[in-house]
Amino acid sequence: MKIGIIGGGSVGLLCAYYLSLYHDVTVVTRREEQAAAIRSEGIRLDKDGEEFSADCNADTCMSSDFDLLVVTVKQHQLQSVFPLLERIGKTNILFLQNGMGHIHDLKDWRVGHSIYVGIVEHGAVRKSDTVVEHTGLGAIKWSTFHNTEPDRLNTLFQHNHSDFPIRYEADWYRLLTGKLIVNACINPLTALLQVKNGELLTTPAYVAFMKLVFQEASHILKLENEEEAWERVQVVCGQTKENRSSMLVDVTEGRKTEADAIIGYLLKEASLHGLDAAHLEFLYGSIKALERNTNKVF
Incomplete structure (x- = not known):
């Protein structure tokens, strides 16, 4: 499956590393320098004193050529992402932000996309453009929000690493x-x-x-x-x-x-x-x- 990760911060790199073990992943970054580094070096994960690496694609452009887009930028950065998402064809979009400020925006967002929301319980620190430290094990939990196809995402997430569980929750609120x-x-x-x-x-x-x-x-x-x-x-x-x-x-x-x-x-x-x-x-x-x-x- 093809998954796009929007954002090259700690959460974006963490998701990209683990999801790339089972899927074709592209990290969509703001800076071409980071995209080029990821294409050249892949993504390195530091965990408990060990280093792991995974090949991963990267780009600065967004498209609907994905089975799923995972938005990992911070909530205050979403206003620059929404217009880009409005220009692409219908797809599945999972928003992973701290807090709930984006919920007011999503309720008023009139698009044809299938919208999902979730939380990240992992601890992660970005060390460089291509390196992320996994500082605490947790889970990704997601739920349906608008115009959704939950079976589609459940199929996407049926395979995941034991250190990176992905779980469906029925009640988004x-x-x-x-x-x-x-x-x-x-x-x-x-x-x-x-x-x-x-x-x-x-x-x-x-x-x-x-x-x-x-x-x-x-x-x-x-x-x-x-x-x-x-x-x-x-x-x-x-x-x-x-x-x-x-x-x-x-x-x-x-x-x-x-x-x-x-x-x-x-x-x-x-x-x-x-x-x-x-x-x-x-x-x-x-x-x-x-x-x-x-x-x-x-």
Whole structure:
């Protein structure tokens, strides 16, 4: 099967490596330099001190000559991708973004494509244009969203590496909100406080504020089992205690964060339904201020 991976970041390279073991994969990159490097060198995966490599094609152009397109760019980069996707013929498109900011866009997107959404539970760090480190094993979970053909994707994904499981979930909203609540509680606070994930559990004041954020977010998302969701937040925080969240890394390196994708979605939903979100508003404003202060030294 022919699969196109849109985006050559950590998630894009990780997906391209593992999917290329079973499929004909092309990475669609923004820069010709990266595309040329992938065509020449393939993709190298670093995992647990070992190195693995896989041949892979790459290009800077997008087409409908694929059985599936997997969009791995960050949510704030989607606005430059949507027009390109609108110009190609009908195909299957799987969106793998942090947060849920793109959901509002997808609901209003009038195209003939079969649209799927999913989450990435793996840990990955891009080391160069062709090298990705697989820092934590997880899964890709996906669900149907609009005008879908789930049997088509199930057929595509029937073969996958044991370190890269791909699983179908029936309820896209439950799937995405399950990860969003974790991201909303951990990422903005670690970025604002400049701490690793685990420190949120070891300082009582941090735990208390995280719980306030959780309560607001869970109310906005209308979570069915808040106790289970709060336990999940704490478990993930503990399991990744030595990690620096992606939002903390983005702030430290002066890059645009995924605040709009994560907190922005919650604030928009709160506004639509007249719900209080004072703590989320504080976090959002704080992160956006840090984004503007790109010269800040950490």
